[in-house]
Amino acid sequence: MKTKSLVTNAIVAALYVAITGILAPISFGALQFRVAEIFNHLIIFNRKYLWGIVGGVFISNLFFSTMIGYDLVFGVGHSLVSLVVASGLMRKKLNLNIWVKFSFNTLVFTVFSALIAWELYLAFSVPFWFGYLTVGIGELGIMAVGAPLMMFLDKKIHFSERIGSE
Structure with a gap:
């Protein structure tokens, strides 16, 4: 990993x-709205962002979760x-419209x-379908609202250029 990519991923993880x-009180539990999930859309601009996103999730869960083992x-x-999954499937169709990519990415994260x-x-005996509904709605909402925000930020920051070429 080149220095530029490493530093950029460290910044993403820190953010x-x-x-x-x-926002820890709303970032964990059966009813969660983890606002930082909008960073998942960075994968659309360059798959190298995977390391910063996963690193951020790992560190967040390590320091802020009340059920560290499960969350890790x-x-x-x-x-x-x-x-x-999202980056792999989008890579096969490089000519997809950016909004289709945002929608697809949102769907993948919601399904998973x-x-x-x-x-x-497993941790709290929350009925599976209830947990899936509540977490899925939170993920869908954050990712859907985050897509236009990330598009706006990309026009100012140029995410693809920040991390280096693939």
């Missing part, structure tokens, strides 16, 4: 951790699986929220 920490496995697993629902079931 993820800061936002999750500040299921929360990090959710992010890693979702990012790999089942991993968090399973975690809540």
Whole structure:
């Protein structure tokens, strides 16, 4: 990993951790709105962002979660699986419209929220479908609202250029 990519991913991870920490009361549990999840959309601009996002999730769960063991496995697993699936499938269709990519990415993260629902079931006996519904709605909402914000920020920051070429 080149220095530029490493530093950029460290910044993404730090921002993820800061936002999750500040909003910790709403970032964990059966009813969660983890605002930092908007960073998942960075994968659309360059798959190298995977490391910063996953690192941010790992550190956030390590320092702010009340169920660290579960969150390190299921929360990090959710992010890693979702990012790999989304980036892998989008890569096969490079000519997709950016809004289609945002929508697809949002859908992937929402579908794989089942991993968090399973975690809540195992840790707290939250009924799976209830947990899936509540976490899925939170993920869908954050990712849907985050897409236009990330598009706006990209026009100012140029995410693809910040991390270096693939």
